[in-house]
Amino acid sequence: MVFILPIILFLIGLFGVLVKRNLIKIIISICIIDYALFLLLAMIGYRGEGMPPIEVKGIEYVKFVDPLPQALVLTAIVIGLATTALLVAIAVRVYQKYGTFDIDKIRKLKG
Amino acid sequence: MSYIPLFIILPLFGAFVLSLVRTRRFGDIFANIINLSLFILSLIIIRFGTIVYKIGGWEPVNGIPIGIYWVKDGLSTLMLIIVNLIALMSTIFSVNYMERFTEKNRYYCLFLLMLAGMNGVILSGDMFNLFVFLEIAAISSYSLVAFGTESEELEAAFKYQVMGTIASSFILLGIALLYSYTGTLNMADMARVIAIKNSESGILNSVSSISHFQLVNFVCGLFIMGFGMKAAIVPFHAWLPDAHPSAPAPISAMLSGVLIKALGVYVLIRIVFNITGMTPVFSNILLVLGTLSIMGGVVSAIGQWDFKRLLAYHSISQVGYIILGIGLGTPLGILGGLFHLLNHSVFKSLLFLNSGAVVYATGTRDLKQMGGLNKRMPVTGNSSFIASMSIAGVPPFNGFWSKLIIIIACIQANRIGFAIWAIIGSILTLASFMKVQRYAFFGPLNEKWKGIKEVPGFMRVSMVLLAILCIGMGLLLLPQVREVLLNPAVEVLENGIEYAKTILL
Known part of the structure; x- marks a missing residue:
């Protein structure tokens, strides 16, 4: 049932992307979507009372947490960083051209 | 055997070198050499069968794969050839076309990164590795759309990136859920686990079987949304008509020609056919989405007067044909769909290069202001005539054969309704390209364009080569030639979830 929580966070981010009219708020909503996915991935790897998956002499291992999703989260964070950086860079250039962050005023392209 | 990593190492190495060097001529020569060698490599690997390359040499433990796999089978070979062919043609075209932009080497750097991402997506046999390469290709394509940094281009790039990032999030969510369910990321192993759970839940028929x-x-719904957005199938297509025309012409050719197919169509059919297994429900979903795309794209295209925007709408409609053919699930339908994928890459990139040549010579994209360009630019005019006839499906050209196969496959599978929609879509495409030819290339020469010249040599070379391919590619259907390229690709999809057994030896 705990898995509902990141899904709710995901939906909040999706709502923000669809409803907000400001470029920066859209970017923040996309970040929220990313965080929801990172949390979901980290939770998938969790095992109740699991040990960290690092081998130390003299300790007996009964239960590990799954290390693979943790590696995936790190990769996903890096990808999220690249996406956000490029989005912010484009938003800055858009502001220089249009003088506004309001997407209702940024419409030179016709349908 | 060690050819496989070169498809990713070479373009990554080229991108690294080009980001350091500022000399203009060096960029032209270096990028073209890398793309030429990639194309030759993709031709060399045709003669090998299925190759599995394990990164780092990690062998499976107890039959469970633990490393990342790169898999080359019939379908990936077909995709590799077409991706690297179009990339080579686009870089040849860029030599002259990109002269007017500053920072040409940065452009080649992003181009090669995008190519590395696409080759990686096609070769990857591991779900998360696939996602990483997909993001490499997608992020470099966002920045290439914004390359001109004019206001329209920035606006289109922002829209494209927001839609693309949402699509990637859906894909990552799907991958996370699949991993938590199957406990593996290897695509072949995933297929095996899902098949086992399928049969178990069929026997038990308990509460767990429902879940x-x-x-x-x-x-699968998440993947259809995510990859459908990347492939611009109709309910998810809103970004494409803005993004593809805004990019520089060789990039439009890459985006419309191969990117939407490598990131969207290819991965979607790989997952639906080889991992989860094709069911009648998905077949129907794909058929309906394909038909919607055919009609939605072509109807929006008819009223367009912007040359590149019209071509972008036709991309949506032609991807619909591919989805329709493959969605039928019969061998003939899959053959038609894959062959149309091949053909569409060639003629759509040729058309975008033509539009680039027109913009290069006249500086306008508005069809109403052109007129009679055939008299001043015979190479551009004639090659665009060939491409227009191909996309409209006029007999001797390649587009006719693939559309014919798709329509026959529809009729054989007792889906007459879809066949009729496909024919209507084809007629509307013909009408729309008659308009392009009439207003842009035939008719009296517009007074304004008295002084224009034909475009420079390298641009002409790539257009002529693609036009020759448009005429000659129907030959790929001859029985002996089909054995080499198309049949292995069809077999991969026909085998369905047997895919797992060929990889996990």
């Missing part, structure tokens, strides 16, 4: 099918269907 099994619910979960697999939910994940």
